[in-house]
Every structure is written in structure tokens, then in C-alpha cells.
Amino acid sequence: MGGITISPDVVNHISGNNYQCVSVKYSSKVEVIGDSKTNPPGAGYTNVTYSYPNVMSTAVCGSGYNTDTSDFDTDNTPPSLSGPVKKDFEHDPLLDPFESFFNKKRSEKSLLKSEFELVVGSIKPATDEDRCANRINNALATSSKVWVVGDCDLHGDSLGILGIPKILVFENGLVGASGSVTYDGAVYHLIDDPNFYDISLNSRWSNMTSSSFYAHLLDDNSVFFANGAFVPTGGIVFDTPGGVTTYNTSLALTYNRSFNPYAPKYKVQWLKGSWHDF
Template sequence: MNKHQQSGMTTLLITSMLLIVALLFSLASYKSLFYQIKRTQNEVLARQAHWAAEGGLECGFAAIQYTGSISGASSTFNDCEDLLNLSDVDVDNDNYINSEYLGVSNKIIKKKINLSSRLAGAIQARSDLKLVGDYDIYPDVDGLNIDGNYNCIAIRYSNKFFFERTAPGELEVFDPEQNGPYQGFPTSGKCSITHKTLLNSNTSTEDLTKNNLKKDFIYDSDFDPFESVFDNTRSELDEIKKDFEIIDGSKINCDEKIRDAFLINNKVWVSGHCDLMGGTLVGGLNKTARLLVIENGIFATYGAVEFYGMVYHLYTDPIIDMSSSWTGMHSGNTLSVDDKKKAVYFQSGAFIPVGGLVLDSPQGLSVFHSSMNFKFKGDANPNDNSNITWIKGSWHDF
């Protein structure tokens, strides 16, 4: 074999080795590239799952905002699941919205919401509250009970409560009205058995031997309905009043003055005493949500009328002996001498503010002598503040 033949073979051998090395490097590079492609595809699927789950959070949140309550929105969560191919959207007992996507990639996201809506309760009293007669209450609700029915709230109070039965009367809490607590509340909505009071004997919270009240009567010594109704603090009272038609009260023609004011504004603020008497003019207004506030005046009526709105009785002046203030109040003629000393609210008829009644007079007494069928309707309150937000630190902090 000559020198030139050996040189050609060496060249061929070196070239072959270089090609083999290049091939090995190429294979190694392609393996790494395939790995990166796979990782990229997995990341795309993971982000798709993540954004689908986040979409479930936003969909659930929008549903709650629209209905104003978790229980009212729960029936629409299935729509969120179907639209986004999610396996589950729900809200737990700690107010976390949970959104779960199960597919090629799985993702579960949970964020907490804050429900700063109005305080539940058809009647809310910071005064002592005395009911004499016969009462049927179709209550407000505050979410679902663990038994699947509703936590009905008939009366929320912070001082003393008295019920005096007049035969054959009783105080009975029924299931809420359809669309009562909020728009969309179902016909099938029932109160939990633990939230459905029936009183057929005299009851007083001063009598510790009796335990007749169920959980639809909420005692809370610290509750304050003001911010819940007005969405502002008491220190901003002047600012709050700017949204109202302000009138002076009257012991003679308060009904007429309030009616005329409501023809201008669906929010009326009465300063001073107000004898509504029969209340036929106020009761005859059309069914537009209204808010009537009586500030630092005694309020009385004997009418059997339905007012489509909320009444807020605000009494902050000192209460020593109110007897002289009842002079000239025709609607207070049947109020007892003893009750007149402390009473700042009295009704002897079935005057029913279906949007709720708030008795914000901590030192006073509110008295009812009535046969009343109180059917609560949340939509009758123009200040029904259902402010639902994400908890800070949980979502959208920018």
C-alpha cells in the first residue's frame, strides 16, 4: 500500500469520526430541544388551566355581585363551569371562591371575597322593642345553613325584647317571600328549622327561664346599622343628607309633607316629631324603592298601610321623660302612661315598611300594638348596599 492510499484512508477515517461526533452532538441537541419543546407545551397547558381557573373566579364574583348574595348566585355557578370547561366553581363557608380546572393540566385557585352588604333583618332595633298583638313575619336571609335551607333573620336587636300575646294571636316566622330577601330568591327557599321562631306565649329577654327565640332573632349588643344603610359613617351625617329631600316634622300633616317630598326625591329626611296618622298618602305612592328617615323626633302612626320602602328612625338626643313630647300626637293616644316616658316610636296599626324597619334609638323604646303581616322585600330599599369586593392581599391589589 503506497503513501497516497494511506493518506486517503486517514482522511476518510477522520472525516467519518468528525461526522459521527457531529451526529452525536446533533442528537444531544435535538434531545435537549425536544425537552424544551415539551416543557413549553406543558407550560402553555398549565397557563391555559391557570387562566381558565382565574376566569372561574371572575365569573363567580360577577354572579355574586349581580345577585347581591352568595346564596342567590350559587345556582348560576354551573353556567361558569360550562362556559370555561371547569370541573367546579363554588364558595366555601369562609367566603373563598374556589375555581377548579381538571384536564390535561390541573389547576385549583381560591380567593377570598368581602361581603359588606346590609345587615340582614326585617326589623332591626337598637331601642328596647315591645310587640303586643299578632305578628306574621316573612323574613330576610343571611346565607345558607349547613342543612341546605336558609339562615332566616326576622329581628336583629341590641337591647331588650318583649312579646305580649293577645289571644288568639302569636308571633310566627314564615318562609321568605319569593324575590323577598333579594331578586331571584326562589319560591322553594325555606328557613332552616333552627331559624324559624314561633311564639304563642308572652316572651321577654329579661326572663332567663324562657328560651323561646330561635336563631332568626339575633341579639348583638354591639351591632350598628348606620353604615350598612348609608354606606358612610355617622360623622359624615351632613354629607349623607345631601342626597335627601329634607323637611321639618309635624304632629298634624306629616303624612302630606312626606308624600309631597317623595314626589321630588325617593329619599326623604324628616327632622323632628312626625305623626303619620293613617299614612294613606304615603301608602298610596307607587312601588318605587324609597327611604324615609326620621331624625330626633318621636314617630307614630295608626294606619294599616304598606309603604314600599325602608323606614330608619334615628334618635340620638338624650331620653329622660318623653311624656310631654307625646302631647298633640294623635296616633299615640293609646300608648300607656308608663310607656310614654321612654317611647320614641309607636304604631297601633299595621304600618308596614316592606323594605325594612330600623329603630336606631339606643336609649329609647319602640312599641307596636298591632296585627301585622310583615313581608320583607329587599328591593324596596334604595340604599340596599351589597358591596362585594376581593379581600385586600387576595386579588387585584393594583
């Protein structure tokens, strides 16, 4: 159980110090069990940048863009300017997250991957020197762009050096974490293998040692589970059609555009799959 607080991206100016904010952009459904509160952009940090330029240091999200409610799903409580879930939760069923994020078509994925340091995922336990986070950190030592293929058990390790922009792509794999994962950068979780769900995912989850902390909370189509805070400051995109992403924790998300090398148009995008905050 837990709640979520978001210091969102700014995408437009309304008047005075009031701005149009985007906290979550999604194409399917968002479900929150607990409180959900949109804070002012930047959450008191300095040198924070947004999609909209020259945002005032005293910026607040306008009255129709500052969600402060609890226990909802967007199917039953769709975002509106006057409802409990405000328009900082933005529904766009037609958005192609891949092209909007990378500025490349999906047919160019192989070309895009050539810009990254490639890593094979690992589900080895937290005591193993060859665990997934160590593979990622070794790659981040020489590149700010890392592409992980396959299942990855992150446990509770930190990823990369704090304060340095970077991007981490997880492709066609389950991603699990238990504990607080520190990461300054952007994350893109991609599932585009047409056969990904043909075989039950449960046995793959059971092979991850971190899942012993959250196995009872997994859905049949869970593809990402964070049993603790995994909060990328550069934004996070879940392009996982048919999959469920779950955060089993209280979350405090603060967006800083400067930590994303690709600087996408919008902040946190939970896309083409359901998202649960338990």
C-alpha cells in the same frame, strides 16, 4: 295586644330548600306579648329579593331559624337553635346600625343628608293639609329619599306610591301613627341628640292628636308608637338608644330587599332600644 308573623330575609344557604333567615336583629331586647311566628321567606309573593342571591321559590327557614312561640322577651328567653326563640332573632350588642345600613360613618351624617329631600316634621291633626304625611308625600313626589327632622304624627296616611323603592329617615323626633300606614320602602329612625331625653317626652306625645288612642300605653321613654299596622316592606331600623318602640297591633311583616334603595345586609333591625309588641 297582638302577635307578629314575619316573612324574613335570607342570609345564607343551609341545604336543599332550607336557608338561614334573619327576622329581627337587635342590640338590646325584644319583647312580644302574643304569638310570634316566622313564615317562609316571601310569603307567597313573586319577584322578592333577599340578601342571599338566587333563593329557591320553595325556600323555607331552617329548623333553627323559624321561631314559632308566644309571650317572651329575649332577656329571659335568648335566641338559640333549639329553644323556643330561634336564631332568626339575632342579638348583636356591638352592631353600628348607621354604618351597616348607609355604608357611611356617623361623622358623615351631614353629607348623607345632602342626598335626601329634607322635611320638617309636623304634629298637625289628620284634617290639616299641612300634616306630616302630606309633607312627606310632597317630598316623595320628587325624591325617593326623604329625611324628616323632628316629631311627626303620621295618623293613618299612606306614604308614597306603592311598588316604588324609597327610604324614609326620621331624625331626633317622636313618631306616632294610628291606623294602617301603607309604605313600600325602608325606614330608619335615628335619635342621636345627646339632650333628647333631658325633658320629659310625655308633653310632646300629648300634643299629638293620634296619641289620644294610645296615651295609656306609652312608656316614659317611648319614641315610636304604632297603634296599627305601619309595615315598611324594605325593612325598618330603630337606632334609638334609650328609647322604646311599640307596635300595638298584630303585625304581618314581609321583607322584600328590592324596596330598599340602600339594600341593607339584614332585614328588620330593632336596634339600640327596646321594642314591644303589645
